[in-house]
Amino acid sequence: MKKRTFAQWLGVWFLISVFVSSTNLSIRGVAAKGKPANVPATDPRLDMVAALQAMGPHPSLGDQAKVFGRLVGTWDVEYTDFSKNGKVTYRSGKLLVGWIMDGRAIQDLWIVNPSGTRKEREVYTDLRYFDPKSGTWRATFIDPENVSVAKFTGGPAGDDRIVLQSPDINANMDTRWSFNDIRPDSFAFRDEASSDGGKTWRLQSEYHMKRRGAVPPA
Amino acid sequence: MKKSTFTQWSAVWLLASGFLWWTGFSNRSAAAAEKGGNAPATDPRLDMVTALQAMGPHPSLGDHAKDFGRFVGTWDGEYNEFSKDGKTTRSSGEWIFGWVMDGRAIQDLVIIHPSAAHKAGFIGTTLRYFDPKSGAWSVTFIDPENGAVETLTGGAVGDDRIVLLSQNTDGKESRWSFDDIRPDSWTFRDEGSGDGGKTWRLREEDHMKRRGVAPPAQ
Numbered sequence: 112m113k114k115r116t117f118a119q120w121l122g123v124w125f126l127i128s129v130f131v132s133s134t135n136l137s138i139r140g141v142a143a144k145g146k147p148a149n150v151p152a153t154d155p156r157l158d159m160v161a162a163l164q165a166m167g168p169h170p171s172l173g174d175q176a177k178v179f180g181r182l183v184g185t186w187d188v189e190y191t192d193f194s195k196n197g198k199v200t201y202r203s204g205k206l207l208v209g210w211i212m213d214g215r216a217i218q219d220l221w222i223v224n225p226s227g228t229r230k231e232r233e234v235y236t237d238l239r240y241f242d243p244k245s246g247t248w249r250a251t252f253i254d255p256e257n258v259s260v261a262k263f264t265g266g267p268a269g270d271d272r273i274v275l276q277s278p279d280i281n282a283n284m285d286t287r288w289s290f291n292d293i294r295p296d297s298f299a300f301r302d303e304a305s306s307d308g309g310k311t312w313r314l315q316s317e318y319h320m321k322r323r324g325a326v327p328p329a
Numbered sequence: 330m331k332k333s334t335f336t337q338w339s340a341v342w343l344l345a346s347g348f349l350w351w352t353g354f355s356n357r358s359a360a361a362a363e364k365g366g367n368a369p370a371t372d373p374r375l376d377m378v379t380a381l382q383a384m385g386p387h388p389s390l391g392d393h394a395k396d397f398g399r400f401v402g403t404w405d406g407e408y409n410e411f412s413k414d415g416k417t418t419r420s421s422g423e424w425i426f427g428w429v430m431d432g433r434a435i436q437d438l439v440i441i442h443p444s445a446a447h448k449a450g451f452i453g454t455t456l457r458y459f460d461p462k463s464g465a466w467s468v469t470f471i472d473p474e475n476g477a478v479e480t481l482t483g484g485a486v487g488d489d490r491i492v493l494l495s496q497n498t499d500g501k502e503s504r505w506s507f508d509d510i511r512p513d514s515w516t517f518r519d520e521g522s523g524d525g526g527k528t529w530r531l532r533e534e535d536h537m538k539r540r541g542v543a544p545p546a547q
Contacts, residue, residue, distance in 0.1 A: 155402030155544040156385070159427025160378040162403075162438050163454070167374070184373035185380075209377030212438070212452045216473040220380050220430070234430040236381070238454070240473035251471055251478050255434040255458030260469050260480055327373040 169214035175241045178248060178267050179217045182208040183327050186320040190223060193314055202226050206320055216240040250275055263288060285309055296322040387432035393459045396466065396485045397435045400426040401544050404537040408441055411531055418446040424537055434458040468493055481505060502526050513539040
């Protein structure tokens with residue numbers, strides 16, 4: 112009888128041990144699945160973004176870092192486009208901003224959710240860096256789908272505004288991109304065009320951004 | 330006696346169970362530590378790169394995806410720069426490629442490690458995207474530290490070579506070629522021309538060796 116009790120206890124402990132270790136394994140499996148973006152860094156397809164990312168600006172940027180640095184994180188976007196014939200188009204999406212290249216540049220990604228007949232989202236990117244020689248910010252806008260590149264130059268205008276200009280979008284027009292009313296959790300982006308050398312500007316688009324989640328450390 | 334044997338066995342099983350628990354925990358934290366560059370996805374500073382990365386090309390690229398797709402991953406580079414006065418500067422570094430923007434573009438990062446010749450080292454990035462209308466690749470190179478942005482166009486020449494030309498209109502042209510492309514090695518050449526492409530001077534020759542295994546076919 113005693114022997115039998117012993118064998119029973121042995122069996123119970125064995126079952127508990129197996130259960131405990133399988134629970135651990137399945138918890139680990141769930142944790143891994145919960146992070147689709149964080150596939151192990153050993154996958155060579157993720158090497159580039161792992162090396163690209165930076166957690167903050169390069170020290171050489173000094174006070175200039177905050178000009179675009181305050182936009183780091185994720186923003187929900189309401190896109191409003193005004194066509195010349197008065198038609199207004201509303202779309203939604205996201206803007207993501209992060210330091211890259213040892214903090215020497217800041218890259219952003221604009222995402223427009225599918226709407227109308229389009230089934231796929233649109234994606235655009237900008238790389239921005241400070242040029243100490245000219246004391247200005249340079250930005251390169253890249254739209255791979257439409258094979259379009261435009262170079263912008265500009266900088267802050269007061270504490271809550273950034274203005275960039277480019278001659279590259281359209282041969283006969285100047286383009287002005289501005290980040291307005293910049294607050295920790297909101298700002299408005301405007302895209303304007305001038306065909307008279309900057310005397311008058313037509314508002315082409317206005318985007319309203321609301322921060323998603325917490326503001327990252329300064 | 331029997332009772333004490335039972336107690337002993339119970340203690341052994343208890344210890345074994347405890348050990349299994351502990352192993353499970355420590356394995357999990359080791360897995361998290363291994364991810365180094367991939368801090369938790371909830372850190373807003375990493376949102377941009379997480380959204381930027383793509384695991385492969387967009388289907389619209391078709392067979393052209395492999396032109397640059399075969400470079401995805403990390404390459405160790407031996408860089409040789411040839412100055413006009415015949416001096417050669419040797420340095421080492423990395424060249425890392427990855428698909429971005431839903432696979433519509435491929436971004437790379439060139440890193441030159443600090444050395445006597447390059448005290449601060451070097452970091453540059455290039456975005457590459459295919460234009461189905463012209464059947465050519467466009468690439469935009471951005472060097473934030475030196476405030477340089479350059480766009481070149483071109484494509485595959487045969488199976489093991491890619492040639493890109495700058496579009497400068499001032500008679501000064503750049504030619505970038507990816508030569509002798511093998512699964513684990515290739516050579517990059519940067520040449521300049523001051524006579525509209527009649528003669529070329531070799532400015533840089535870099536030898537690349539793949540680090541780790543090639544990713545699944547792109």
